[in-house]
Amino acid sequence: MTHDEIAALLPHASERQREVLEALQEHGSQRAAARALKISYQAVQHVVAAVKKKAARTDPQQHRYQDAPLPAGYHIHGVSEMTRNALGDPKWIKSSVDKDAQIEALLRALKEACEDVPAVQPVPAPAVSSDDLLCVYPMGDPHVGMYAWAEETGASYDLAIAEALLFGAVDHLVALAPAGTDALLLNLGDFFHSDHQGNTTRKSGHQLDVDSRWSKVLRCGIRIVYRQIDRALERHRRVQVRNEIGNHDDHTSILLSLALEQRYRDEPRVQIDTSPAKFFYREHGQCLIGSTHLDTVKPPQLPGIMAVDQREAWGRTRHRQWYTGHVHHQRVKDYPGCTVETFRTTAAADAWHAGQGYRSERDMRLDIWHRRHGLTQRHIVGVEQLVAP
Numbered sequence: 001m002t003h004d005e006i007a008a009l010l011p012h013a014s015e016r017q018r019e020v021l022e023a024l025q026e027h028g029s030q031r032a033a034a035r036a037l038k039i040s041y042q043a044v045q046h047v048v049a050a051v052k053k054k055a056a057r058t059d060p061q062q063h064r065y066q067d068a069p070l071p072a073g074y075h076i077h078g079v080s081e082m083t084r085n086a087l088g089d090p091k092w093i094k095s096s097v098d099k100d101a102q103i104e105a106l107l108r109a110l111k112e113a114c115e116d117v118p119a120v121q122p123v124p125a126p127a128v129s130s131d132d133l134l135c136v137y138p139m140g141d142p143h144v145g146m147y148a149w150a151e152e153t154g155a156s157y158d159l160a161i162a163e164a165l166l167f168g169a170v171d172h173l174v175a176l177a178p179a180g181t182d183a184l185l186l187n188l189g190d191f192f193h194s195d196h197q198g199n200t201t202r203k204s205g206h207q208l209d210v211d212s213r214w215s216k217v218l219r220c221g222i223r224i225v226y227r228q229i230d231r232a233l234e235r236h237r238r239v240q241v242r243n244e245i246g247n248h249d250d251h252t253s254i255l256l257s258l259a260l261e262q263r264y265r266d267e268p269r270v271q272i273d274t275s276p277a278k279f280f281y282r283e284h285g286q287c288l289i290g291s292t293h294l295d296t297v298k299p300p301q302l303p304g305i306m307a308v309d310q311r312e313a314w315g316r317t318r319h320r321q322w323y324t325g326h327v328h329h330q331r332v333k334d335y336p337g338c339t340v341e342t343f344r345t346t347a348a349a350d351a352w353h354a355g356q357g358y359r360s361e362r363d364m365r366l367d368i369w370h371r372r373h374g375l376t377q378r379h380i381v382g383v384e385q386l387v388a389p
Contacts, residue, residue: 001048009048012055020047119266120230125237128180134284135183135236136367137173137228138291139191140325140343142166143248144224145217146193147209148348157348158211159220165346168386169364170228174235176379177366183236184282185228188325188343189246189293191253192221193350201248208248209350218252222259229260229270242273242280244325247295281310285371288317288338294326299333299340306338319374328353329360346383 006025013021020043023033030044037044144166148157177183195202197214210217225241232239241260245253257274264270273280278296282289290306297305302322307314314320320338328349331342344363361382368377 009051009055013047013051017047017051020044021051024048118263120263122267122269123233125269126180126235129237130178130181132285132371133178133181134282134287134369134371135177135181136186136289136323136369137170137183137232138186138188138323138343138365138367139166139346140188140364141190141246141328141345141347142187142224143190143193143345143347143350144221145210145212145214146347146350147211148350148354152351153349153354155348157350159217162347163220163224165383165386166224166364167227169346169381169383170231172381172385173364173366173379174231177235178368179235180237181368182284183232183239184289185225185232185239185241186291186323187225187241187243187253187256188291188323189244189253189295190248190325191225191243191246191256192217192249195249195252202250218255221252222256225256225260226263229264233267233269238269238271240271240273240282242282242291244280244291244293245276245278246293246325279305279309281306281313283310283313283317284369286316286318287369287371287374288313288320289323289369290321290338291323294324294342299324299331299342300335302340303335303338319369321375328358 001024003025006021010018010021020033020037020039023036024030024044027033027036030048031041034041034044142162143157144162145159146157146162148155150156194200194208194210194214194217199208199210199214200206201208229239229241241257243253243257243260249256254274254276257272261272261274264272278292280291288306288310290302290310292302299322302324303320306320306322314337322338322340324340324342325345327342328345328347329342330344333340343365344360346362346364348362349358363380363382365381366379367375368379370376
């Protein structure tokens with residue numbers, strides 16, 4: 001390595017790594033630097049490789065391979081370099097942009113942007129009040145932003161349809177809820193169909209059918225939940241909101257919670273749960289409710305997870321249930337100690353699911369829990385009852 005190449009790496013090095021790089025500058029070779037520092041030659045190799053990788057990740061222009069011109073329309077998304085091990089055998093070191101670090105930086109920037117979202121002014125609570133009942137509104141995988149063409153999938157779906165259905169479903173169910181009760185608006189994950197502008201799944205890279213630009217989808221989704229919370233406040237004494245992290249929106253779901261937290265920061269009757277944990281719990285008298293998206297665990301695991309995570313609440317309660325999404329169809333199973341249920345979605349099937357033969361009904365539900373008697377009422381609204389464009 002040349003003196004200039006080492007100098008370009010120094011800003012990316014830790015204190016110990018800097019010591020190694022400066023020794024390399026001074027003595028001219030990795031073996032000489034190793035002897036001067038009384039460390040192994042492999043240790044020097046490791047430091048150089050680690051700092052190069054960090055430099056390429058945080059500032060690709062620092063890497064010397066960036067000097068080569070690229071054809072118009074292309075960009076470098078990673079770098080690789082051949083080095084040699086202690087025996088002189090060739091070894092390739094490959095690096096690319098740290099996508100997780102990029103996402104974290106994006107979320108930090110968006111959180112700062114959300115700080116400027118105007119807070120809504122508190123509105124009066126309903127005159128009547130009840131401590132006995134908890135109204136749970138589970139939303140199974142709305143996939144806001146997904147596009148479906150009726151001729152291909154059997155039913156159309158786009159941003160306008162998603163907004164109309166989710167507005168209509170909550171309006172219908174809130175009107176059936178007992179006034180003055182507490183409410184839990186429970187988004188079971190995959191609220192957004194895509195997590196980024198590339199419109200692919202982040203983990204598998206599968207292409208998604210998306211209606212419009214990601215920023216427009218994001219804006220529409222946030223507007224939908226604003227409207228749902230405002231409607232719930234008209235009927236309920238307090239409203240708690242939980243947005244589960246799905247496999248389609250594992251970062252955007254966090255952004256949704258941050259936007260809601262900022263908007264309702266001055267409204268004491270609204271609580272936005274912003275925890276990134278995969279499991280959520282709500283205790284209501286002798287009832288214990290859990291929720292998760294279900295993409296990381298299987299249903300038989302959930303009773304044990306609840307018993308460990310909520311051991312004291314488990315002992316205090318008699319009625320226990322998990323609310324889950326992910327599979328887009330209804331499935332209820334009683335396990336020793338609690339029930340696990342998956343919920344349907346208001347979204348239509350996309351081309352892939354339609355082609356795979358998925359044909360579940362589409363609806364949204366309202367569950368009413370009594371603090372002593374458990375789940376006592378359920379209201380269901382199907383999409384055919386709702387007006388959509």
